[in-house]
Amino acid sequence: MAWYDRHARDLPWRRTHDPYAIWVSEIMLQQTQVATVIDYFHRFLAAYPDVRSLASAEEQSVLRLWSGLGYYRRARQLHAAAKQIVARGGEFPKSLDEILSLPGIGRYTAGAIASFAYDQPAPIVEANTQRLFSRLIRLEIDPRSRDGQAQLWSFAGSLVDESADVQVVKAPPLKTQPTLSPGRINQAVMELGSQICTPRDPDCPNCPLSRLCPTFAAGLQTTLPIAAPKKVITDLTHIALLIRKPSDENLVLMRQNAEDEWWHGLWDLPRVDVSHSAEFHAAAFVSSGAAPGKPIPALEFDWLAGAFHAEHALNCAVGDYHGSWKHAVTRYRIALHAFAATLAPRTRIRPPFAWHSIAEALDLPLTAPAKRLLRSLQ
Ligand code: SF4
Numbered sequence: 001m002a003w004y005d006r007h008a009r010d011l012p013w014r015r016t017h018d019p020y021a022i023w024v025s026e027i028m029l030q031q032t033q034v035a036t037v038i039d040y041f042h043r044f045l046a047a048y049p050d051v052r053s054l055a056s057a058e059e060q061s062v063l064r065l066w067s068g069l070g071y072y073r074r075a076r077q078l079h080a081a082a083k084q085i086v087a088r089g090g091e092f093p094k095s096l097d098e099i100l101s102l103p104g105i106g107r108y109t110a111g112a113i114a115s116f117a118y119d120q121p122a123p124i125v126e127a128n129t130q131r132l133f134s135r136l137i138r139l140e141i142d143p144r145s146r147d148g149q150a151q152l153w154s155f156a157g158s159l160v161d162e163s164a165d166v167q168v169v170k171a172p173p174l175k176t177q178p179t180l181s182p183g184r185i186n187q188a189v190m191e192l193g194s195q196i197c198t199p200r201d202p203d204c205p206n207c208p209l210s211r212l213c214p215t216f217a218a219g220l221q222t223t224l225p226i227a228a229p230k231k232v233i234t235d236l237t238h239i240a241l242l243i244r245k246p247s248d249e250n251l252v253l254m255r256q257n258a259e260d261e262w263w264h265g266l267w268d269l270p271r272v273d274v275s276h277s278a279e280f281h282a283a284a285f286v287s288s289g290a291a292p293g294k295p296i297p298a299l300e301f302d303w304l305a306g307a308f309h310a311e312h313a314l315n316c317a318v319g320d321y322h323g324s325w326k327h328a329v330t331r332y333r334i335a336l337h338a339f340a341a342t343l344a345p346r347t348r349i350r351p352p353f354a355w356h357s358i359a360e361a362l363d364l365p366l367t368a369p370a371k372r373l374l375r376s377l378q
Helices: 001-006 017-031 035-046 051-055 059-066 075-087 096-100 105-116 127-136 145-159 182-195 278-282 301-312 358-361 368-377
Strands: 234-245 248-256 272-273 316-329 332-343 354-355
Touching: 001 182, 017 035, 017 075, 017 145, 035 059, 051 075, 059 075, 075 332, 096 105, 105 145, 105 182, 127 145, 145 182, 234 301, 234 316, 234 368, 248 358, 248 368, 272 301, 301 316, 301 332, 316 368, 332 368, 354 358, 358 368
Parallel strands: 234 332
Antiparallel strands: 234 248, 234 272, 248 354, 316 332
């Protein structure tokens, strides 16, 4: 705790005991780095300062503020949970079980809210503490296994439970006694895990727990915890079409993703997946000398127009190459190639398609690649 008092980073969600703000920060921090979250957190709280304002917001506005953070399901569940809280009277729940019953809140997030906001002795295990605790108890089985998780949660519980039979190590006297509370203990172990007990190269000589650490004593700090099996990454190839309205070149055709699709509710340019298209790969796109703004004479793209017709019932002719972007979704790595295209005369546009000016489109909740593509047009 003395180490934490000296080294804690000053993060905006650490300055508050408001369970709503802590909840928002915890949901944003899932799968996303602290440096990225800070701006989103400020913007979100400025727009929705409390649970009631979030509950009464339009889902599209919530998604727009989330745009770029990814994993949009988190934003939807946050919104749904805010509505549930308001339906139950509007006060953020205090008990761990009630917090856990909200959509999108798992055991870790519930423990974080209960301990950071209310100082309840609720344990936490997330990525940083999982690694730290695995080393502190020299866990030699997979920490993600059922038995591994049981041992880690039990250890986490012993840290915040005053009645637990934990060994107290006599520390040198301190000028000021650090504050001991479950919330601060949990923050401190998370901070130690993220700043000192790092995945590849833990800074054991500067770790305040090095005297207690059996993993360090055995020189196993780069071996434990046992690594997760490597994620298999699948490469995908998508084509997006940049279609301008014939009667008004300022308008581009946008499409809102349906419920059963990736990026549900977000707007994107019309796109198709050509990962398994023999035509696309036979066309040797990359080696054809593709350059933005140029047609690709070596390629015959009638099949691509056919693919858009099959997927979206759009009749169009594919034209110049516009550019390529890479992005990732869960275990997929997507190469997105964009082409200009023209619609067949008298094509009727109806939902989920709509015409938008680029400025208007940039104000919609957009997929990250659509945002980059539209910005490239500005
Ligand atoms: S001594 Fe090293 S391995 Fe052990 S907790 Fe500290 S940083 Fe982690």
